[in-house]
Amino acid sequence: MKINRVTVTGFGPFRDTETADFDAFDDDGIFLITGCTGAGKTSILDAVTFALFGTVPRYAGQAGNAVRCDRLAADKPCHVELEFSVGERRFKVTRAPAWERPKQRGTGTTSAPARAELDELLDGRWERLQTRAVDTSRQINDLIRMSSSQFQQVVLLAQGQFQEFLVADTDKRRSLLQTLFGTKRFADYVDMLSERARDLKRQLDDAQHCLTDKVHAFASWACVSDDSATPEAVDDTVEQWCARIVAAQAAELGEATRRQQALRDSLDVAKEELAQATEIAARQQRRARALDEQARLAGQAQQITATKAALHNAARADTVAPAIEASEDADTSAAQAERARHDAEAGYLTVAAALPETVGEVAESISELNQLIGRLRPQLEVEKSLPALRRAAQLAAEKVTEHDDRTAADKEQRESLTEQMEQLRHTITALDEPAGTFAEAKAAADEAARRLQAAQRAEQLSADLQLAAQDDQAAVKRASAASDELSALLRRQLSGYAGDLAQGLVAGELCPVCGSLDHPKLAELAADHVDQSDIDRAQAAVELTYAQAKKAAARSQQLEERRQSEFLAAGQQSVPEAEAVASQARQVMAEAAAAGDELRRSRNRLTKLQEQTDAITASLDQAQELRAGLVIARTTAQTGLAEAERAVTEARGDQASVHEAMAEAQLRRKLSELLLEARTQHQGAVERASSERERLAAALADAGFADAGEAKKARISRPEQERLRAEVERHAAGIAAVKLTLESPELIGLPAQPVDLDAPKQTVAKVDAELEQTRTVVATIQPRLAELRRLSGEIADRRVTIAEDDKQFQAVDRLARTLRGLDPNIMRMELETFVLAAQLEEIVQVANRRLYTMTDGRYTLRHSDAIEKNRGKWGLGLEVLDAHTGGVRGPDSLSGGEKFQASLALALGLAEVVTNRAGGMRLDTLFIDEGFGSLDAETLDVTMATLDNLREGGRTVGLISHVASMKESIPAQLSVEKVPGGWSVIRQESSS
Numbered sequence: 001m002k003i004n005r006v007t008v009t010g011f012g013p014f015r016d017t018e019t020a021d022f023d024a025f026d027d028d029g030i031f032l033i034t035g036c037t038g039a040g041k042t043s044i045l046d047a048v049t050f051a052l053f054g055t056v057p058r059y060a061g062q063a064g065n066a067v068r069c070d071r072l073a074a075d076k077p078c079h080v081e082l083e084f085s086v087g088e089r090r091f092k093v094t095r096a097p098a099w100e101r102p103k104q105r106g107t108g109t110t111s112a113p114a115r116a117e118l119d120e121l122l123d124g125r126w127e128r129l130q131t132r133a134v135d136t137s138r139q140i141n142d143l144i145r146m147s148s149s150q151f152q153q154v155v156l157l158a159q160g161q162f163q164e165f166l167v168a169d170t171d172k173r174r175s176l177l178q179t180l181f182g183t184k185r186f187a188d189y190v191d192m193l194s195e196r197a198r199d200l201k202r203q204l205d206d207a208q209h210c211l212t213d214k215v216h217a218f219a220s221w222a223c224v225s226d227d228s229a230t231p232e233a234v235d236d237t238v239e240q241w242c243a244r245i246v247a248a249q250a251a252e253l254g255e256a257t258r259r260q261q262a263l264r265d266s267l268d269v270a271k272e273e274l275a276q277a278t279e280i281a282a283r284q285q286r287r288a289r290a291l292d293e294q295a296r297l298a299g300q301a302q303q304i305t306a307t308k309a310a311l312h313n314a315a316r317a318d319t320v321a322p323a324i325e326a327s328e329d330a331d332t333s334a335a336q337a338e339r340a341r342h343d344a345e346a347g348y349l350t351v352a353a354a355l356p357e358t359v360g361e362v363a364e365s366i367s368e369l370n371q372l373i374g375r376l377r378p379q380l381e382v383e384k385s386l387p388a389l390r391r392a393a394q395l396a397a398e399k400v401t402e403h404d405d406r407t408a409a410d411k412e413q414r415e416s417l418t419e420q421m422e423q424l425r426h427t428i429t430a431l432d433e434p435a436g437t438f439a440e441a442k443a444a445a446d447e448a449a450r451r452l453q454a455a456q457r458a459e460q461l462s463a464d465l466q467l468a469a470q471d472d473q474a475a476v477k478r479a480s481a482a483s484d485e486l487s488a489l490l491r492r493q494l495s496g497y498a499g500d501l502a503q504g505l506v507a508g509e510l511c512p513v514c515g516s517l518d519h520p521k522l523a524e525l526a527a528d529h530v531d532q533s534d535i536d537r538a539q540a541a542v543e544l545t546y547a548q549a550k551k552a553a554a555r556s557q558q559l560e561e562r563r564q565s566e567f568l569a570a571g572q573q574s575v576p577e578a579e580a581v582a583s584q585a586r587q588v589m590a591e592a593a594a595a596g597d598e599l600r601r602s603r604n605r606l607t608k609l610q611e612q613t614d615a616i617t618a619s620l621d622q623a624q625e626l627r628a629g630l631v632i633a634r635t636t637a638q639t640g641l642a643e644a645e646r647a648v649t650e651a652r653g654d655q656a657s658v659h660e661a662m663a664e665a666q667l668r669r670k671l672s673e674l675l676l677e678a679r680t681q682h683q684g685a686v687e688r689a690s691s692e693r694e695r696l697a698a699a700l701a702d703a704g705f706a707d708a709g710e711a712k713k714a715r716i717s718r719p720e721q722e723r724l725r726a727e728v729e730r731h732a733a734g735i736a737a738v739k740l741t742l743e744s745p746e747l748i749g750l751p752a753q754p755v756d757l758d759a760p761k762q763t764v765a766k767v768d769a770e771l772e773q774t775r776t777v778v779a780t781i782q783p784r785l786a787e788l789r790r791l792s793g794e795i796a797d798r799r800v801t802i803a804e805d806d807k808q809f810q811a812v813d814r815l816a817r818t819l820r821g822l823d824p825n826i827m828r829m830e831l832e833t834f835v836l837a838a839q840l841e842e843i844v845q846v847a848n849r850r851l852y853t854m855t856d857g858r859y860t861l862r863h864s865d866a867i868e869k870n871r872g873k874w875g876l877g878l879e880v881l882d883a884h885t886g887g888v889r890g891p892d893s894l895s896g897g898e899k900f901q902a903s904l905a906l907a908l909g910l911a912e913v914v915t916n917r918a919g920g921m922r923l924d925t926l927f928i929d930e931g932f933g934s935l936d937a938e939t940l941d942v943t944m945a946t947l948d949n950l951r952e953g954g955r956t957v958g959l960i961s962h963v964a965s966m967k968e969s970i971p972a973q974l975s976v977e978k979v980p981g982g983w984s985v986i987r988q989e990s991s992s
Helices: 041-053 133-145 148-154 161-167 169-179 184-221 238-298 301-349 359-435 438-495 497-506 532-571 574-652 658-703 708-714 718-742 756-821 830-854 896-917 937-949 966-968
Strands: 004-009 014-021 030-034 079-086 089-096 099-102 110-114 115-122 124-130 859-864 877-882 925-929 955-959 975-978 984-989
Touching: 004 041, 004 532, 014 984, 030 041, 030 099, 030 124, 030 937, 041 079, 041 089, 041 148, 041 955, 041 975, 079 133, 089 133, 110 148, 124 133, 124 718, 161 896, 169 830, 184 238, 184 756, 184 830, 238 718, 238 756, 301 658, 301 708, 359 574, 359 658, 438 532, 574 658, 708 830, 756 896, 830 859, 830 896, 859 896, 896 937, 937 966
Parallel strands: 030 955, 030 975, 925 955
Antiparallel strands: 004 014, 004 079, 079 089, 089 115, 099 110, 115 124, 859 877, 975 984
């Protein structure tokens, strides 16, 4: 993969469209990205990452406002365009973050979604491949086969990040390697295996509990209640114990079954004897009941004779009953008809002076009334509509009045709105000029704020510089004092050196100074004698104080450089001066912003007032046509009302209303109809009553009754007749049945004395009780034995299953514990750590090839699987072998430059291994961000020579650095510069 070109617009510090053409550095191989701090060098790498993955890691993956240039106009979009190559194919991805843009109409903002597009260069033309962000990201992932984190480690070696891998602890190093090599599947496998072991353990425990429950259930069914009867107490296995109990229960059941059969035979014999005695007793009781019934029937003979006579007289009375009822009904109807006639005549006289003589006169009056009612009915409907007609006429008049009032109000409102619009136009004209200066005022305020911050930092640095200068002077004094003390000690040591030599002389040996065997007067050690340990301590103190003085001087120099830089950034202003300028700029910006806000409000108000005025004008134009229609509706309603009132007046006559005239006519017709009906019905009822009386006299004579009263007295109701006949019939049937029973052969020859049933009943009860007890015993033992046999079989099966489950659990649990780094894993290394350790060994091997060259063979990285002190972590340690001392030490002990070289070698090794794991994709572009300032000139040359080897095969390497010597030695440069407006631009220069 190769990064060809990146173009940014409104991204990070770049307000305008800026392009970095990396293809232009192909001939150079190595190029430098340079610029002052904060100019935006790293933002170029951010743009590459954002274009490919839609995220910027140093902004915690955010996009949107986080990457959008602060100085980009609110209505301008931010986007990045990146061209990259994979093999022989060239692609272009264009990506823009989501942002809040001003609405095209009205005020406020609206959300613009993020977008991403992917094109491929085919036959010299860009052809669109994807238009959706999700599809673009998916295809890019398929093309480069790296995640964002992998890309950061193998292509963009970001500022300070690749050194973290060298000095990280086991947990951080594991986290990074997990992300890069995707080894979570190994951890997932271990988790799955552990969960499987837990499931098997739960399954085994459940089986054990189930077995225990079944043994307890077996003991409960077998009625074993003490510990002396358990398998352990009798030295049996569970199966033997169960078999012994089942056999005992089976023997007990066999004995109970034999006893039950014997009792059943005895019970059959006793029941047969009881049945014979019971039959004789029943025949004796039947004969006694028949004799008692015969006596009772003989006593009812006289009563039955009287009942038969009453039934005969009732039969004669039933023949004349219809004639009696018909005559009485006719008399009643005639009396009712006469009363109805009198009532009808009285009602008729309430509306007429005299009664009509004949029925014909009544019928003629009814016909005349029907004609009058027919004429009044239409006028009655007209009278009912009068209130509605009056309301309609009034409403039509009110609508005309209301319309006129509303039109006058609209005209007044339109005049008022016109005056307000004129005032707003004057206000808008006055606000246009001050509101237009806001952008310039904001830029000036921002610049003044930045200069104020720089002045404040410069002031703080001046205070820090004073303290640092004091520390520097103190350190120099301490170094001078330590040096003086060392000189004094050396002089004292020299003056007392004869005493030292004298201490080493031995009798009989030559003096090392004069060669004599005689030592006439030995020098003595002074009381303040100085030995070598005193000199060593003083020497160490000198070195320490000189190092402190050097460090204090470097800090003072660094603070002075930073103060000068901030003072220049502040425009050489003091804090009060910068505060005054910033305050004035903020006030000017606030005034311009207020004018702009008031201008927008005035324009919005003017637009709304114009819309209201236009609406009122349109409404007034329509009102003129509407009024003509309302006047016509009012005239029509008033004319209809007058015609209806005239017709009702003519129709009501002398009455107050047509409704009252109609009611009077309908009443007279109703009373006439009632009189005609009453006279007709009375005449018919009188004639019917006379005819029914004649028929009744003939019927009484035929039945032999003197009058109707005698016939009524002899009558009996139908139900009573039926009851009496049934009584007579039952008496006759009873006499016949008793005679037949007493003459039955089975009742002849029976003993006179009743038979005894108590003795056979007692025998049956005794045997039956014993049999029931035996049944209870059998019914208890049978289900118990069946359940014991079932539980015994299940216990045997369960023990076999438990043995198999335990074997499987032991195997899986041992494997799971081993892969989790527990016993029996003596190295305490988890599976994922083991895999990552193998990857780390490969990374170290590749890194050492470059580190050996950069350090002239002094340092070699080593992978360590030793446990990390105080953390209990194994397998991912790193050590540094120092060839000069032959010792092994930690990466933290390296100096700044050495640490950078080791980190760079490790990062390059990591990049190569990750690339191979990503499918062997060749990486033709590599960026290294900062870190070169910690190298001395010689080490920098060696490191640059190593990086120069990365150019093999056409690879291009981009370096980001402030180091001046690198600017001089690398002619191909990409410069990021800040312009006076506060944003940055890119300037590119190749060696050619």
